[in-house]
Amino acid sequence: MGKYTCGLDAAIAVMGGKWKGLILFALQDGPVRFGELRRAVPGISERMLILQLREMEASGLVHCEVYHQVPPKVEYSLTGFGHSLNTAMAPLGEWGEEHMERIEALP
Amino acid sequence: MGKYTCGLDAAIAVMGGKWKGLILFALQDGPVRFGELRRAVPGISERMLILQLREMEASGLVHCEVYHQVPPKVEYSLTGFGHSLNTAMAPLGEWGEEHMERIEALP
DNA sequence: CTGTATCCGAAATGATACTG
DNA sequence: CAGTATCATTTCGGATACAG
Numbered sequence: 655m656g657k658y659t660c661g662l663d664a665a666i667a668v669m670g671g672k673w674k675g676l677i678l679f680a681l682q683d684g685p686v687r688f689g690e691l692r693r694a695v696p697g698i699s700e701r702m703l704i705l706q707l708r709e710m711e712a713s714g715l716v717h718c719e720v721y722h723q724v725p726p727k728v729e730y731s732l733t734g735f736g737h738s739l740n741t742a743m744a745p746l747g748e749w750g751e752e753h754m755e756r757i758e759a760l761p
Numbered sequence: 762m763g764k765y766t767c768g769l770d771a772a773i774a775v776m777g778g779k780w781k782g783l784i785l786f787a788l789q790d791g792p793v794r795f796g797e798l799r800r801a802v803p804g805i806s807e808r809m810l811i812l813q814l815r816e817m818e819a820s821g822l823v824h825c826e827v828y829h830q831v832p833p834k835v836e837y838s839l840t841g842f843g844h845s846l847n848t849a850m851a852p853l854g855e856w857g858e859e860h861m862e863r864i865e866a867l868p
Numbered sequence: 869c870t871g872t873a874t875c876c877g878a879a880a881t882g883a884t885a886c887t888g
Numbered sequence: 889c890a891g892t893a894t895c896a897t898t899t900c901g902g903a904t905a906c907a908g
Contacts, residue, residue, distance in 0.1 A: 656865055659783075659803050661857030662850065664864040666782050668857075671900085675773050676766075688870055696766050699902060704871065713867055725869045726908080735860070742856035743769065749849035750768030750775075753842070757771040758763055760820055778880080795890055806882060811891065832889045833888085 668713055669739060673698055673706045678715065678732065678740045679747065685719065685729040715739060775820055776846065780805055780813045785822065785839065785847045786854065792826065792836040822846060 658664040669675050673695065680686060680694040692703055707730060710716040715736035721727040732740060750757065765771040776782050780802065787793060787801040799810055814837060817823040822843035828834040839847060857864065 656861070658857070658861065658865065660786070660854065661859070661861060662782055662786050662854035663857065664861055665853045665857030666779055668864055668867075669853075670779065672773055672777065675769050679767070679769050700871075701903090702901065705901090714863070720870095723869095726871080728870060735863070738860070739856060742852045745849045745852050746772045746776075747767065747769035749846060750765070750770065750772030752768070753845070754763070754765065754768060754771055756821070756842075757775055758765065760775075807891075808883090808893095809881065812881095827890095830889095833891085835890060 665739075665742070668715070669743070671706070673702060674710060674715075675743055675746075677703075677706055677710065678736060678743065681716065681730060681732045681736070682740050685731040688728050688730070691730060710736070772846075772849070775822070776850070778813070780809060781817060781822075782850055782853075784810075784813055784817065785843060785850065788823065788837060788839045788843070789847050792838040795835050795837070798837060817843070 658667065669678070676695050676698075677691070680691055686694065688703075692698065692700065695703065698706075707716060707718070711718055713735075714733055717731050717733050719729045719731070721729070765774065776785070783802050783805075784798070787798055793801065795810075799805065799807065802810065805813075814823060814825070818825055820842075821840055824838050824840050824843075826836045826838070828836070
């Protein structure tokens with residue numbers, strides 16, 4: 655007895671909420687440091703970014719590499735699994751671009 | 762000054778939450794009655810289904826056709842806009858199918 | 869720089885009962 | 889059949905302060 659009724663259901667559960675897709679997108683070109691990532695996802699709070707990253711690590715989408723330096727440096731990157739999800743979401747991003755005007759006009 | 766930072770951001774805003782994608786999917790093959798739709802989206806409550814449908818109507822994704830009969834009959838269907846979004850989400854559904862086992866195993 | 873901890877208000881969702 | 893109304897609860901998310 656699966657938790658999910660179909661592939662779409664499962665996919666939505668994994669990339670839930672309003673942030674994970676954008677984080678995936680921001681990481682698609684290689685490792686990004688925490689502060690950089692924060693700027694790359696406008697509007698997200700420090701707290702939410704950490705929470706989402708931790709969930710994405712737990713899901714196996716994201717890898718976290720810690721450099722024990724002073725000052726600290728931490729880089730986040732996509733796993734193969736994360737890349738595959740990001741690829742699957744690309745058409746959604748294109749759809750959003752194409753219909754941006756219409757979407758902006760919504761209430 | 763747009764509300765959205767990129768196409769993906771806009772798309773996520775439109776199909777937000779955990780239900781809209783599944784409703785889109787359930788409507789992809791033609792008009793569906795309310796009760797039918799409810800059964801097609803397992804786990805959704807009557808209340809949430811209505812709320813989501815109203816939002817999707819407001820976004821122009823869904824059309825609602827009311828037949829003034831006794832007993833009442835109401836059919837929901839996708840607009841062209843809704844179909845285009847459903848198409849853009851198809852790869853996500855396939856991704857979910859492919860990785861279902863792994864996703865099911867997550868905490 | 870990269871986090872953690874706490875608090876609090878807002879929003880999402882579920883349960884239940886009721887209506888035309 | 890297709891909704892509405894109301895209430896309770898759960899989750900989300902922002903602000904702030906603090907720590908290694």
